[in-house]
Every structure is written in structure tokens, then in C-alpha cells.
Amino acid sequence: MTSPRPTLYRDAALADPTGPSLRTGVSLLVDAGHVVWTRPSTDEGDLPPNVHVIDAGGSTIVPGMVDAHSHVTLPGGSHWIDRGADPPEELLDVAEHNGDLLGRAGVRWARDVGAPLAVDPRDGRRRALSLRVRERWQADPNRPRIRVAGTWIGHSGVLTGGLAIEADEGPALLKAASTQLDDGADFLKLYLDGPKKEEAPWSTEDVRAVVELAHGRGAKVTAHSGFLVGARVGIDAGVDSLEHGFELDSDAVAQMARQGTFLVSTLAIFRSWASFAQTTTLPRFVTDEGKERIGHRRERAIESVQLAYRAGVRIATGTDFGGGSLRANHLAWEVEALVEAGLKPWEALASATVRGGDLLGETTAGRIFEGGPADFFLVHGDPLTDPTALWRVWRVAWLP
Numbered sequence: 001m002t003s004p005r006p007t008l009y010r011d012a013a014l015a016d017p018t019g020p021s022l023r024t025g026v027s028l029l030v031d032a033g034h035v036v037w038t039r040p041s042t043d044e045g046d047l048p049p050n051v052h053v054i055d056a057g058g059s060t061i062v063p064g065m066v067d068a069h070s071h072v073t074l075p076g077g078s079h080w081i082d083r084g085a086d087p088p089e090e091l092l093d094v095a096e097h098n099g100d101l102l103g104r105a106g107v108r109w110a111r112d113v114g115a116p117l118a119v120d121p122r123d124g125r126r127r128a129l130s131l132r133v134r135e136r137w138q139a140d141p142n143r144p145r146i147r148v149a150g151t152w153i154g155h156s157g158v159l160t161g162g163l164a165i166e167a168d169e170g171p172a173l174l175k176a177a178s179t180q181l182d183d184g185a186d187f188l189k190l191y192l193d194g195p196k197k198e199e200a201p202w203s204t205e206d207v208r209a210v211v212e213l214a215h216g217r218g219a220k221v222t223a224h225s226g227f228l229v230g231a232r233v234g235i236d237a238g239v240d241s242l243e244h245g246f247e248l249d250s251d252a253v254a255q256m257a258r259q260g261t262f263l264v265s266t267l268a269i270f271r272s273w274a275s276f277a278q279t280t281t282l283p284r285f286v287t288d289e290g291k292e293r294i295g296h297r298r299e300r301a302i303e304s305v306q307l308a309y310r311a312g313v314r315i316a317t318g319t320d321f322g323g324g325s326l327r328a329n330h331l332a333w334e335v336e337a338l339v340e341a342g343l344k345p346w347e348a349l350a351s352a353t354v355r356g357g358d359l360l361g362e363t364t365a366g367r368i369f370e371g372g373p374a375d376f377f378l379v380h381g382d383p384l385t386d387p388t389a390l391w392r393v394w395r396v397a398w399l400p
């Protein structure tokens with residue numbers, strides 16, 4: 001919300017996730033949706049005559065977060081896959097609910113990495129629902145700012161329910177990519193798990209052709225990567241980022257670091273599935289065999305993030321809400337998971353803020369600076385040393 005009056009947040013702490021220490025005793029002046037200045041509360045200087053003062057004592061100002069792996073049209077939960085087949089009008093309502101949840105959790109930006117296809121009643125074309133959500137939200141300053149990949153592009157026999165575009169060889173893959181960009185996708189999402197998990201769905205050359213096409217049109221390419229064989233193809237082909245990266249090795253992360261390939265971690269998925277052992281009756285979560293399988297994948301995924309971190313790979317992060325089982329207001333859970341994987345808490349917060357902005361190519365996202373947008377929220381506690389502080393949201397500057 002752009003308040004008609006300038007607003008002063010007085011005597012807060014400020015969490016800048018480019019370093020480990022809070023600044024305390026900070027006053028921050030907002031006018032017309034922008035940060036005018038930050039000054040010591042003991043030395044605010046002249047204030048605008050009609051200023052609205054908020055006593056922010058005991059709270060911490062945090063940059064609005066970036067959920068770099070989200071699915072805004074889907075609700076998540078233990079039946080997340082089934083929900084993808086719900087009627088489009090219902091999914092558009094889900095998106096509105098998710099928009100509320102994201103904002104209240106301090107998430108300013110959502111990078112949507114896949115939405116179901118549906119016929120758009122305005123022109124009868126079948127395209128990703130997320131494109132309609134982006135249009136709806138563009139003009140509303142209370143809504144998350146989003147960038148969308150359109151729909152998933154996958155090999156046949158991988159993604160269920162006819163929600164995605166299927167392409168089995170080079171020319172079809174290139175055509176699918178081109179169609180997504182024509183529809184208005186901001187970037188492309190390839191699904192680099194194949195029908196057989198020990199084989200990548202496409203050749204490096206085929207994926208490289210997509211990367212060249214997209215880059216030529218000013219768009220980036222990201223790739224879902226559950227297994228090493230697909231990750232290798234994506235990295236060799238020069239994709240801009242890998243999503244999940246659940247099975248990376250030291251060669252893969254070294255090459256990612258050299259090339260500047262981002263990793264978008266989604267480790268909290270495994271925390272969510274572990275919780276389903278208590279809260280659901282679904283055999284794959286509650287049986288000993290299911291729990292063991294999930295435990296193995298979780299350990300391997302954590303190891304992958306550790307390898308990437310030590311190699312200096314740029315790590316952005318996301319919940320995978322909707323496309324996985326988390327909900328839209330769970331990004332704090334992922335920051336906690338990154339800390340468990342070995343990132344310092346302030347580095348994990350950087351992954352959920354500035355690094356996500358870097359990945360999007362949005363220079364203001366996840367940052368607080370004079371003249372920049374007033375995209376911050378206030379929590380209790382120090383999120384630079386304790387990720388659980390991110391659950392304790394008190395206020396969100398861009399919301400009423």
C-alpha cells in the first residue's frame with residue numbers, strides 16, 4: 001500500500017543479509033512507496049510535518065523475500081499433485097489466496113516455475129494459468145511481484161495429467177520453447193528428469209539449442225533436476241539455473257561455479273514430507289519403507305547443497321509450494337533447511353532475498369536502499385543468526 005503520508009519506522013533493528021550483524025537503533029523513512037533514508041534513531045534530523053511515526057522498537061526490518069521456486073496457481077499440501085487437475089477458475093482463486101499468504105509471510109517476489117495449461121476465455125488460447133495471474137497482479141501494489149515460466153516442458157511419460165507441454169526430440173523441444181515465449185513466459189522451465197531416471201530426456205545439443213533460442217530473445221532457461229544425469233546435460237548445455245539439484249556431485253558444482261549457474265534449493269520439501277508421516281495416512285509417507293526412501297533422498301539433497309555451497313555456487317532458494325507440498329507462507333522453513341545444510345543464517349537469508357533478485361535479474365529485489373522500493377517487513381528476533389525469526393512477522397510495509 002502506498003500510504004498518503006510519509007511513514008517513519010523508529011528505533012528498529014535492520015537486517016542486511018550481506019553481512020552477519022544487525023544494525024540497531026535505526027529509523028527508516030518511507031514516502032510514496034520508497035525508502036527515503038535510514039538514519040540513527042538518535043539523529044533523525046528534520047522530519048516531514050505530516051509524518052506518521054510507527055514505534056518499531058524491538059522489531060527487525062528485513063528485505064522482502066524472494067521465493068525463487070514457486071507455483072502460484074497451486075495450493076500444495078499432501079495431495080499437491082491431484083490439485084493440479086482442479087478447474088482453472090478454482091486455481092485462479094487459489095492464486096489469490098497464495099498472493100495473500102506470500103505477502104503476509106514477507107515474500108515480495110515469487111518466481112513461478114510452472115503452471116497448468118488452461119484455455120484462456122478471453123481469446124480461447126490454451127496457455128499457462130500463471131500468465132493470467134501475472135496480468136491480474138501487475139497493477140496491484142499489494143500483490144507479490146511475479147515472473148513466470150509458463151508451463152513445464154517435459155518428455156512424455158514424466159509429468160502427469162496433461163498439464164505440461166510434451167516434447168520428445170529436438171525440433172519438438174525447440175517448438176515448445178518458442179511457443180512458451182510467444183505466449184508471454186518470462187523464462188523457460190525444462191524438466192530434466194526423463195521417463196527412465198538413469199537417462200536424461202534430451203541430448204546436451206537439444207537443450208543447448210533451447211538455451212540459445214531463449215537467450216536470443218532475452219529470456220533465461222531453468223531446469224528441474226532431480227538426478228545427476230539430467231543435471232549434467234543442463235550444466236553442459238548452459239542453462240542459467242538448476243531447480244532442486246537433488247543429486248549433484250563435485251564435478252557438477254565446480255562447473256556451475258565456473259559458469260555462474262545458479263542452484264535454486266528446495267530442501268524443505270523433505271521436512272514437509274517427514275511431517276506427513278505424522279499427519280497423513282498416505283503409505284509413501286507413513287510406512288517404514290517410505291520414510292527410509294525419503295530419508296535417503298533428503299540426505300543426498302542436503303549433500304548436494306553442501307557441495308554447491310563449498311564450491312561457491314550462487315544459491316537462491318524457494319519453497320516449491322504448489323508444485324510440491326509446502327504452502328505459500330513457508331519460505332522460512334526453507335531458510336531453516338539451508339542453515340541445516342551448512343549455510344550461515346545470514347547467508348541463507350541472502351539466498352531468500354538478494355540472491356533470488358540476482359537470479360531474476362531484478363536489481364531492487366531483496367534489497368533495502370535509499371531511493372529503492374519500500375519492500376520490507378518486520379519480524380521479532382535476529383534473522384541473521386536465527387532463521388526462525390522469519391516466522392514471527394509483525395508488519396509488512398507494502399500491505400495495509
Ligand SMILES: [Zn+2]
Nearest residue numbers: 113320323324
Ligand atoms: Zn516445482
